Amino acid sequence: MSHILCIYCTRTGHTENLMQTISRKLGAELVEITDGKDRSGFWGYVSAAVAGLRKNPPAIREVQTAKPLEEYDQVIVGMPIWSENTCPIARGFLQHYGSRIRGDVSYVVTHASDRPYDEAIARLDDYLGKSHRLHLSVSSKKDDLSREIDGFTAKIEDRKESR
Numbered sequence: 001m002s003h004i005l006c007i008y009c010t011r012t013g014h015t016e017n018l019m020q021t022i023s024r025k026l027g028a029e030l031v032e033i034t035d036g037k038d039r040s041g042f043w044g045y046v047s048a049a050v051a052g053l054r055k056n057p058p059a060i061r062e063v064q065t066a067k068p069l070e071e072y073d074q075v076i077v078g079m080p081i082w083s084e085n086t087c088p089i090a091r092g093f094l095q096h097y098g099s100r101i102r103g104d105v106s107y108v109v110t111h112a113s114d115r116p117y118d119e120a121i122a123r124l125d126d127y128l129g130k131s132h133r134l135h136l137s138v139s140s141k142k143d144d145l146s147r148e149i150d151g152f153t154a155k156i157e158d159r160k161e162s163r
Helices: 014-026 041-053 088-100 118-128 146-162
Strands: 004-008 029-032 074-082 104-111 134-139
Touching: 004 014, 014 029, 014 074, 014 104, 014 146, 074 088, 088 118, 104 118, 104 146, 118 134, 134 146
Parallel strands: 004 029, 004 074, 074 104, 104 134
Antiparallel strands: none
């Protein structure tokens, strides 16, 4: 059983694809988080944009993992940017479950901009209640994300081996 959990939310599937690649490389468990709302199509985009502007995260569906969150050495939370903010579903996960995570937490943030979103990523720690270990901010405009993914997973592997 893996000691690494990759957990993500997605609207278009881009974040899901990226997290699938990362989980495969790390041999990690992969779990999707959701608030149960259909965010596909034009109206889904609009509702995601509005949700991204809200300060309070939505209630999310119960997260089902192979073992309790306290038992993972690493938790990697993947999320898109909605309306210049990190996805509120991921913020809801961190707010609801963050205090139960004992291991390191890292973030993977996907977006369609050239901005790195460092400030928005740093604010995630307020929901988590502790500092994250590292993060990866990637633009969907890039054709080849393999170098960024390889660098990120190498850092995760380095930490795993040092335990």
